[in-house]
Amino acid sequence: MGSFSGWLINPYKLGRELLPKERKADLRAEGLPRLDPLNKGAIHLDATRLEYLDRFFLLRGWALLGGGFLALFCVTLGALGIYGFLQSSHGEVEPVFWGIVIVALMCGLPSLVVLKLFVLKDVFRYTHYPVRFNRANRTVYVFTGGAKGYVEVPFDEAFFFIHEDGGSAANNARSYDLLMHILRDGTVIHTVAIGSDGGGSPGIVLAHWEMIRRFMDEGIAALPFPPLGIFASSRVSVKNALVVPYAALPGVLSWILSPFLIVIGLCRYIALATSRRPIWPSSVDAACAPPATSPVFREPAVYGGLPGGEKGEAAFMAYWGDAEAKARQHDQALSSLFR
Known part of the structure; x- marks a missing residue:
C-alpha cells in the first residue's frame, strides 16, 4: 500500500526552493549505481513515448x-x-x-x-493523471486536467529524486517513491509522483528511474522488453477494480479478508467510473506519435495481463525477482541519502 501523502494528506508544498534532503536524493547525482530497470506503472511504450500512471491511481477508492x-x-x-x-x-x-x-x-x-x-x-475527477516522457523532443508532459490540461518541462531541466515518506516513533516504517519537481527560477511550481512506489526499498525506486533514464538517454532498444512487459492498466472495469486490492495481499490472507477487499474494490470502481478519462491535446499526441517502424507496447485490458501467455509470464517473473533482489541489495547504501 502506497502512502497517501501528496494526495489526501500532506499536500506537496509549492512556491519554495529545493530542500537539502531532496538535493541529496537527486537521481542525476554522480556515483549512483546503474541497476536492472523495473517497470513501475508504465502503460505505454514505443520508440518515442514512455507513459506512466500517477502513483495515486492505485489508491483510488480509499478516499471514497x-x-x-x-x-x-x-x-x-x-x-x-x-x-x-x-x-x-x-x-x-x-x-x-x-x-x-x-x-x-x-x-x-x-x-x-x-x-x-x-x-x-476520489470521485468526479480524472481516472488518472498520466506522465509522458517524449524521447524525440526530450520533453516530459504531465496531465493536470486544468485549463490548459497539462504542464511540460524539458527532461534535462526537471528534477527527479527519491522521496522518503513516513516513519514514526511507533513503527519507523518508511516508504519511497519517485518524484519529479518542475522548477522555475529555482522555485518548485509543480510536483508529480511517477508510477507506483517502491515500498520500503529506495533501491527499487532507483531501478524504476533506470527504466526512464535508459529510455530517454539510450532508447527503447536499451530496455529489456521482453521479458519485461506492460502490465499496469488504466481501463475501468469491475474486474480491474478488484484485481488491484487483491494483488496487494498475497495468498491465503486475501481470501480471509475477501469481504473487505470486495468493498474497497467496489469503492475503487465507483471512484473511477464517475471520473473522466484524460484526453491529451492533439498537439501533444502529434508530438508523441511513434515512427511507423517502432514496436508498440500497450496497456492490457486487465491489470496484470502480460503478452506471451504462461511462458511470457514465467520469463517476466524470473527477471523481476532477480532485478528486485539486486535493487534491494543497495537499500542500506542508499539510506545515507536520507539521513
Missing part, C-alpha cells in the same frame, strides 16, 4: 471508502439527534427548532468537510 463512512456516520448521528428532539418535543416548537438547527450544523458541517477533503478527491 473512508470519507463516505465518516460522512454517513455524521449524517446518521444527526438524523438520530433530530429524531430524538422530535419525539421529545411535547408540542414545544421553538426549543425543538433550535435543537434541530444545532444538531444539523454539528453533524452537517463535518459531513461537508469530509466530502470536500476526501470523497471529492
Whole structure:
C-alpha cells in the first residue's frame, strides 16, 4: 500500500526552493549505481513515448471508502439527534427548532468537510493523471486536467529524486517513491509522483528511474522488453477494480479478508467510473506519435495481463525477482541519502 501523502494528506508544498534532503536524493547525482530497470506503472511504450500512471491511481477508492463512512456516520448521528428532539418535543416548537438547527450544523458541517477533503478527491475527477516522457523532443508532459490540461518541462531541466515518506516513533516504517519537481527560477511550481512506489526499498525506486533514464538517454532498444512487459492498466472495469486490492495481499490472507477487499474494490470502481478519462491535446499526441517502424507496447485490458501467455509470464517473473533482489541489495547504501 502506497502512502497517501501528496494526495489526501500532506499536500506537496509549492512556491519554495529545493530542500537539502531532496538535493541529496537527486537521481542525476554522480556515483549512483546503474541497476536492472523495473517497470513501475508504465502503460505505454514505443520508440518515442514512455507513459506512466500517477502513483495515486492505485489508491483510488480509499478516499471514497473512508470519507463516505465518516460522512454517513455524521449524517446518521444527526438524523438520530433530530429524531430524538422530535419525539421529545411535547408540542414545544421553538426549543425543538433550535435543537434541530444545532444538531444539523454539528453533524452537517463535518459531513461537508469530509466530502470536500476526501470523497471529492476520489470521485468526479480524472481516472488518472498520466506522465509522458517524449524521447524525440526530450520533453516530459504531465496531465493536470486544468485549463490548459497539462504542464511540460524539458527532461534535462526537471528534477527527479527519491522521496522518503513516513516513519514514526511507533513503527519507523518508511516508504519511497519517485518524484519529479518542475522548477522555475529555482522555485518548485509543480510536483508529480511517477508510477507506483517502491515500498520500503529506495533501491527499487532507483531501478524504476533506470527504466526512464535508459529510455530517454539510450532508447527503447536499451530496455529489456521482453521479458519485461506492460502490465499496469488504466481501463475501468469491475474486474480491474478488484484485481488491484487483491494483488496487494498475497495468498491465503486475501481470501480471509475477501469481504473487505470486495468493498474497497467496489469503492475503487465507483471512484473511477464517475471520473473522466484524460484526453491529451492533439498537439501533444502529434508530438508523441511513434515512427511507423517502432514496436508498440500497450496497456492490457486487465491489470496484470502480460503478452506471451504462461511462458511470457514465467520469463517476466524470473527477471523481476532477480532485478528486485539486486535493487534491494543497495537499500542500506542508499539510506545515507536520507539521513
